[in-house]
Amino acid sequence: MSLPQFEYGDEVRVVRNVRNDGTYPGMDTGTLLIRRGSVGCVYDVGTYLQDQLIYRVHFLESGRTVGCREEELIPASAPWTPSLFEFRDNVTATCSFAVRGEVVVAQGQVGSVMKVLRDLPDGVQYHVHFGDGRVLQVPERSLCMADPQAEVGDEQ
Template identity: 45%
Template sequence: MTQKYAFGEEVRVTRAIRNDGTLFGYRRGDLLVRRGTTGFVREWGTFLMDQIIYQIHFLDSDLIVGCREEELLPACAPWHAGQFQYGDHIVCRCALAINGEVVIAAGAQGQIAATDQGDNGESYIVTFSTRSFQVPASAMILVEE
């Protein structure tokens, strides 16, 4: 096994990093680092003899988190994060209708179930209660955690 990233190299996480229960002071499932955030490699090691785990220092939050190699990209690589990511909680800016019938009221809360939908990645699959809809980014506001 050969590491891909070197000590001090700036990298970007390609998915949201949530606490798996190993980071003290955070509940299991708490969002630690948003997708697209950059940090710096501190060191690396192996897990179960077949995975390289990098210790990444995210300066903005002053967190040090272990990341698998497939969760990282070089910071200089092209990146389009979009406005929302999987698991984000949102509020509708306006009512959503199907064939003129309102199915989701303005102000309704939902959760992002899939990203990068539509021809240019401008919409998302959002779950409201038990129903899912493809919703344009312009119709949503992020609810901060």
């Protein structure tokens, strides 16, 4: 196990939505605890299963103290580009996408965000899986949030 990247008192930003995995008391599993981009202060550093660093971070805005893995955090002073969607969000193509002239994703088709690419010169883009085994890199402006009932590959 490596040394902790953050220490007591460090201000950090969470880079993904943090949901209750069943360990946060008084809230249902899956409930959103902390929204991506929120800034908090490291309160403690511990381990889980002897091989994962867990940071106890207090988020003043929400009044919650939540356990975060190191890969979920960046220094609060680091550049941050907000995004509309996150990993596992279902999105809808607002236009058709073609590869070598062949339409591979129809306008209205639902896909699932596999990765968020924030540091690109053209703005935020996503790796989106559209259900046919194909993953495309798609700019944020070409997507909207899918209907919660829609499944990957569906057309809305």
